[in-house]
Amino acid sequence: MPEGDAVYRTAKRLRQALDGRRLTRSDFRVPRYATADLRGRTVLTTVSRGKHLLTRVEGGLTVHTHLRMEGSWRVGPAGRPAPRGDVVRLILANIQWQAVGTRLGMVDLVPTDREERVVGHLGPDLLGPDWDAALAVRNLLRAPERTIGEALLDQRDLAGIGTIWRAETLYAARMSPWRPVGSIPQDELEALVTVAHRLMDASKDAPLPVTTGDPRPGRSLLVYGRARRPCRRCGAPVSGGEMGPQPAERLIYWCPACQRD
Template structure:
C-alpha cells in the first residue's frame, strides 16, 4: 500500500532513471491526455510531495501522478517488455534511450504547468519527508478539529502529508492511544509528529515497511494486517474495524488492551464486527 515512504523511494528511482535525459517515447493512456506527446523534451527532475509525484519536463510542464491504493511506477531497460501487470492497466509510459518508466493503475494522471503545481498539491499539510517539514504546523493542523477521531485526522493529508492506513494504525499502537481518541485529547502531539517522521525516514530507502525493528516477514508490523492474531505486547487478539465517514471508510487495526479509550472496548467501536471485521473500503481524505 503506497504511503509517503513508498512515494519518496519511487520518486528517487524515477529521478535516477529519467532526469537529465530526453524522452524518446511518451504514451499517456488517459482520455484527456491521449493526444499529448512529450517526446523530445528532457525530464528535469522527479520530486515527491506527500503521496503525489511530480515529474517535471522541459518547457515548464509537470506530469502529476498519484499511486492511490495500488498504483506503481516500474522502471526497466528500454526495449524490454513491460512486466508490472497486464497491458490494460498501464496508464503512462515515459522512455529515454536507456530506461523506460511504466505507470500502472494510476488513479490520477494530469499534465499542468509547473508554475501551477499548487493546484494539485497546494492543499497538503507539512510533508513528513519533505525539506520544509514543520512539526509545529503539522501538530497545529492535526488539532484544528479537536473532536475528530485521531485515526481520521492522521489520514487527512491536509494535516500532514504522507501517512496512510498502515502508519495510522502503527502510530496509534506505538503511542498506546485509541484510533478513536478525539485528536484534541492526544497527550503529546509533538511526540506523534516526531515518531511519524522517524518511522517514514527509517523506511524510505526500502519498499518493505518495518515498524517493529524485526525484519522477519511475519514480524515487521505491530498490528496492521493482524486482525484476530495475538498482540505482540500483551497477547490480546488484535481487532479491526472500519473508520471514517461514509464512502471513505478505512480498516483500522488496534489492540483493545494496549490502546484503551473510545472505540477500543469492542462493541462500541464504529463498524466493529469481531476480530476479523471491517472492509477497508474508500480512499484517504484529501490525498
Template sequence: MPEGDTVLQTARRLHTALAGHPLTRCDLRVPRYATADLTGRTVLDVTPRGKHLLTRVEGGLTLHSHLRMDGAWQIYAPGERWRGGPAHQIRAILGTAGRTAVGYRLPVLELLRTRDEARVVGHLGPDLLGPDWDPDEALRRLLADPARPLGEALLDQRNLAGIGNIFASETCFRAGATPWLPIGELPAPERLVTAAKNLLEAHRERPGHRRTLAVYGRADRPCLRCRTPIRTALHDGRPAYWCPRCQSGPTP
C-alpha cells in the same frame, strides 16, 4: 492506499531512471493529453509530494500522477518484458534511451505548468518525508479540529502528508491511543507527530520490513508489548488495528 514511503520509493526509482535524460518516447493514454508530446525534453526531476508524484521536464512542464489504491510506475530496461498488468491498464509511457517507465492504472494523470503545481498539491499539509517538513505546522493543523478521531485526522493529507492506513494504525499504537480517540484528548500530541515521522523514516530506510509493524495486519495475534490479541475494525471504510490493552480511547 500507498503510504508516503511507497510513493517516495517510486519517485526515487523514477528519478534514477529518467532524470538528466531526454525523453525518446512519450505516450499519455488519457484522451485530454493523447496528442501531448514531451519527447526531446530532458526530465529534470521526479519529486514526491505527499502521495502525489511530480515529474518535471524541461520547458516548465510537470506530469502529475497519483497512485491511489493500486496504481504503479514500473521501470524496464530495453528488451525487458513489461509485467505490470495488461496493456489496457497502461496510462503512461515515458522512455529514455536506457529506461522505459510505464504507469499502470493511474487514476490521476495530468500535464500542467510547473509553476501551477500548487494548484494540485498546495492543499497538502507538511510532508513527513519532504525537505520542508514542519512538525509545528503539522501539529497546529491536527489540533485545529480537536473533536476529530485520531485515525481520521492522521489520514487527512491536509493535516500532514504521507500517512496511509498502515501508518495511521501504527502511529496510534505508539501514541497509546485508539484511532477513535478525539485528537484533542491526547495527552502529548507532539509525541504523535514525532512518532509518525520516525515510523516513516524507519520504513524508508528498510522498505518492506513488515515485521517492524506492531499492529497493522496482525489481527488476533498477540500484541508485541503485552500479548493481548490485536483487534481490527473498519474505520471510515478502511481497516484499523489496535491493541485493546496498550491503547486507550473509544472503540467501535
C-alpha cells in the same frame, strides 16, 4: 493504497531512470492529454509530495501522477513490452530506460510554477523538506471533534500517512485511534506526529515498511494486520476493524489493552 514511504521509493526509482536524460517516448493514454508530447525534453527530476509524484521536465512542465489504490510505476529497459492485461496510462522513456505507469489514479500535465494546483491542498510532507511538526499539529486541531485515527489519514493535515502508518504510529505512541483530537494535549500530539515522522523516515529506504527491526514477512510490523494475535507489548489480543464514514471506511488495528482512550 501506497503510502508516503512507497511513493518516496517510487520517486527514487524514477529519478535513477529518467533524471538528466532526454525523452525519446512520451505516451499519455488519458483523453485529456492524448496529444501531449514531451519527446525531446530532458527530465529534470521526480519528487514525491505525500502520496503524489511530480516529474519535472525542461520547458517548465510537470507531470503529476497519483497511484491511488492500484497504480504503479514500473521501470525497466527501454522497449520492454508491458505485461498483458495491464492498463497503461503513461509511458516516459529514453534510449536506456522506460517508466510505465499502470492504473494510475491521476495523470496531469501542469506548468511547474503552478504545481500548487495539484498539491497545494496537502499538509506538511512527513518525508519532505517542508516537514513541520508544529504545523501538522495545528492542522489536526482544526477539527477537534474527529477521532485521531480519522484525522491522521487527512492529507490536508499531514501528507503521507495511510492505514499502515496510522496503525503503527498510534501503537508506538500507546494512543487509542478512537480518541477525539480535541481531548489530546498539544504536547502529546506533537509527540505523536514526531513518532510518525521517525517511523516513516527510518523505513523509507526499505523494500517494505518495517517498524519492529525485523524485515521478515509477518514480523516486520508492530500491530498492522495482527487482528486476534497477541499484542507484541502486553500479550492481549489485537483488535481489527474499520474506521471512518461509509463508504470511505478504512482498516484499523490497535491493542485495546495498552492503547487506552
